[in-house]
Amino acid sequence: MRWFFPSTHGDFRLSANTDGTSLLAVHDPTPAEMNRLGKLLVEARTKGWISAAEGICPVGTTVLTLRATITETGPVLAGITAKDRGMLTVLESKKDELVEVYEGSAGALAIPETTLAKVETAVTIEKPHGGAKSRGDCPESLASEVLHAFCTPKQWTDWERTGTLVAFGHRTGHAYRLAHRKREVAARQGRVAYDLDDEVPVHAYLWSVPPPEEVLAMKLCVEHRESWVRNENTMDRGLGTRSIFHDPFLGDGGARDQITLETMRIAFTPTLQMLGKLREKGLA
Numbered sequence: 214m215r216w217f218f219p220s221t222h223g224d225f226r227l228s229a230n231t232d233g234t235s236l237l238a239v240h241d242p243t244p245a246e247m248n249r250l251g252k253l254l255v256e257a258r259t260k261g262w263i264s265a266a267e268g269i270c271p272v273g274t275t276v277l278t279l280r281a282t283i284t285e286t287g288p289v290l291a292g293i294t295a296k297d298r299g300m301l302t303v304l305e306s307k308k309d310e311l312v313e314v315y316e317g318s319a320g321a322l323a324i325p326e327t328t329l330a331k332v333e334t335a336v337t338i339e340k341p342h343g344g345a346k347s348r349g350d351c352p353e354s355l356a357s358e359v360l361h362a363f364c365t366p367k368q369w370t371d372w373e374r375t376g377t378l379v380a381f382g383h384r385t386g387h388a389y390r391l392a393h394r395k396r397e398v399a400a401r402q403g404r405v406a407y408d409l410d411d412e413v414p415v416h417a418y419l420w421s422v423p424p425p426e427e428v429l430a431m432k433l434c435v436e437h438r439e440s441w442v443r444n445e446n447t448m449d450r451g452l453g454t455r456s457i458f459h460d461p462f463l464g465d466g467g468a469r470d471q472i473t474l475e476t477m478r479i480a481f482t483p484t485l486q487m488l489g490k491l492r493e494k495g496l497a
Contacts, residue, residue: 216287216335217359219426220246227290229283237277237286239269247271252293262286284329291337300339301441303433304332305363314437334362338430340441340462341417360425363433372428379409380432382439385456387411389435391428394418406431406442411455416447 218225225246226238242250250269257263262279269275279286291302304313304324311331315324336359361369368378376393387410392399399405405427406415419427434441440458448457 214283214329214332214335215362216283216290216337217362218290218337219359219422219429221421221423225250225290227279227283227287230278233282235279235281235283235286237279237290238274239277240274242269242271244271249293253290256289256293257286284326287329287335288324300337301433301438302335302337303363303437304328304335306331306333308333316438336363336429336433338426338433339419339421341419341427341430341434357425360429360432363429368432372425378428378432380435382435382443383437384439384458385410385443387456389415389431391431391435393424394427395424406435408443408448413449415442416449417442 214229216227221243228236262281302315313328372378376396377398378391380389387408390407390409392405394405403414419430440461444458444460446460
């Protein structure tokens with residue numbers, strides 16, 4: 214079993230050893246990533262997985278043996294590296310045709326060991342950001358291998374050939390074209406993700422990881438948590454967009470919608486009053 218945690222310079226990787234231990238590989242972690250990894254080291258020392266002398270180097274590649282099975286270490290690392298803005302863990306086994314999805318934003322994930330025992334590959338991603346941002350740059354490193362692990366044969370063939378792949382929304386059924394952010398097609402369609410049914414871009418991005426893992430995050434959200442990338446912060450209401458969901462990380466949707474409508478009413482009232490006066494004078 215392998216468990217991927219996308220990061221700025223590739224990813225953190227957990228792999229299972231035949232002797233019942235886990236191998237954690239980390240490549241050039243950023244200061245913010247070192248801070249999260251530090252929490253793992255504290256937990257690992259407390260549990261006796263590593264000695265006090267063992268640690269992670271902030272430069273180059275570190276391969277650390279954790280004296281526990283991956284079914285123990287994986288959920289702990291997923292929970293510790295999670296951010297408050299939302300994390301998604303997807304577990305797959307092509308052999309058993311298994312796909313399991315778990316949400317977690319803090320603490321260890323509660324994943325049954327019977328499920329983990331069947332898993333071949335797992336990945337923990339963060340929720341993409343909403344907003345209209347331009348493209349950023351990140352090194353790709355080993356990121357394509359992680360994307361490959363969660364693609365269908367056709368998706369991977371399309372990705373290798375064109376730098377794009379198509380994923381389908383689990384709630385709308387819409388087809389989304391997901392593009393490498395440095396390819397021309399991303400500039401042409403306006404964003405990394407594009408709704409082919411409504412013919413509108415999705416204003417979401419994830420600069421903290423290389424382009425293939427940004428596409429992976431979009432793909433897994435589209436296929437398992439569509440509202441994370443299809444909501445009031447990421448979709449243009451005025452372009453014929455249908456089925457816009459509420460962002461689950463913004464609290465109560467009804468209350469927010471009411472506040473939004475009230476804000477619009479206050480903002481546009483002076484303009485409407487002015488237009489009324491111009492119409493009375495025949496000027497509008």
